[in-house]
Amino acid sequence: xxxxxxxxxxxxEPDDRIVAYEIHGxxxxxxMRGLMDRLEEVMETHGKLRLYQDVTDYRGFELAAxxxxxxxxxxxxxxxxxxxxxxxxRWMEIYIGIVDPVTPQQLKYFPAGEKDAAFAxxxx
Numbered sequence: 001x002x003x004x005x006x007x008x009x010x011x012x013e014p015d016d017r018i019v020a021y022e023i024h025g026x027x028x029x030x031x032m033r034g035l036m037d038r039l040e041e042v043m044e045t046h047g048k049l050r051l052y053q054d055v056t057d058y059r060g061f062e063l064a065a066x067x068x069x070x071x072x073x074x075x076x077x078x079x080x081x082x083x084x085x086x087x088x089x090r091w092m093e094i095y096i097g098i099v100d101p102v103t104p105q106q107l108k109y110f111p112a113g114e115k116d117a118a119f120a121x122x123x124x
Contacts (some may be wrong), residue, residue: 029064
């Protein structure tokens, strides 16, 4: 089995509400299933989540990954308060700006050099 397209990381300061991970390479349906299952587990234990997503090395996804995400969307839609997306691509920044107003979560994009600011925003 290949390495998953994500890796959990530790926030600079422990906080049970924050789940931090990096997405790298090409994201598969198996990757999405594993990530969504983990988020649901943490949400059951700690309540609403705040996500830190580093997409600096993200290179795309399988269409099946989107279908897998939709399967979990009902539980996660209102179970996530904030999402900090850290990256280095203009299209992702634009995407976050478009999606933020139509979701119940607060979404914010941070350039790759502003990881500390992203974690600070999540703690607010």
